[in-house]
Amino acid sequence: MADLGWPELAIIALAVVLLFGWKRMPDMARSLGRSARIFKSEMDQMRTTPDSGADSGRTPGADTERDAGHDARSDIGHDTGYITVHDAVHQADARVAAADAEVARLRAELLRRKHANGSH
Structure with a gap:
């Protein structure tokens, strides 16, 4: 360097x-x-955080899902039963992408309506 x-x-x-x-x-x-x-x-x-601990990489709120009898493994497909930080980031990215798509759809609809009404 x-x-x-x-x-x-x-x-x-x-x-x-x-x-x-x-x-x-x-x-x-x-x-x-x-x-x-x-x-x-x-x-x-x-x-x-110890490497072998089951608590590593959990997001807040994972305990409430587990305690409520909700099996998080079926939702995320991991053997740990906890939502990892990596999974939480991917879920957040998916929500952002969906929101961006919805914004683009609404903008296109707004432009279509403006052109249909003749107002520019």
């Missing part, structure tokens, strides 16, 4: 400012800090 000195870092910083604009920099820094905190907490959790 190449050594980055102050001139190289200054050029990179200038390129980032030119690409994204000065006004968006605080939001980007805030998002980067939030992501770093989340990553650090996940790494700490992975270090403290």
Whole structure:
């Protein structure tokens, strides 16, 4: 890996400012800090959670489904019976994709109605 000195870092910083604009920099820094905190907490959790434990990777609320007699294995197809973080991310991505599709459908419907009514 190449050594980055102050001139190289200054050029990179200038390129980032030119690409994204000065006004968006605080939001980007805030998002980067939030992501770093989340990553650090996940790494700490992975270090403290035993590898052989059944509780590793569970999402909040999995206990209530299990305690209510709901078999989570039939819903997600895993042998553990718990919804893992990976599965929760995929479920969230699927919900986001469905919401995006619904937004696109509604926009198309709105445009169709505007053109049908003659208003532009």
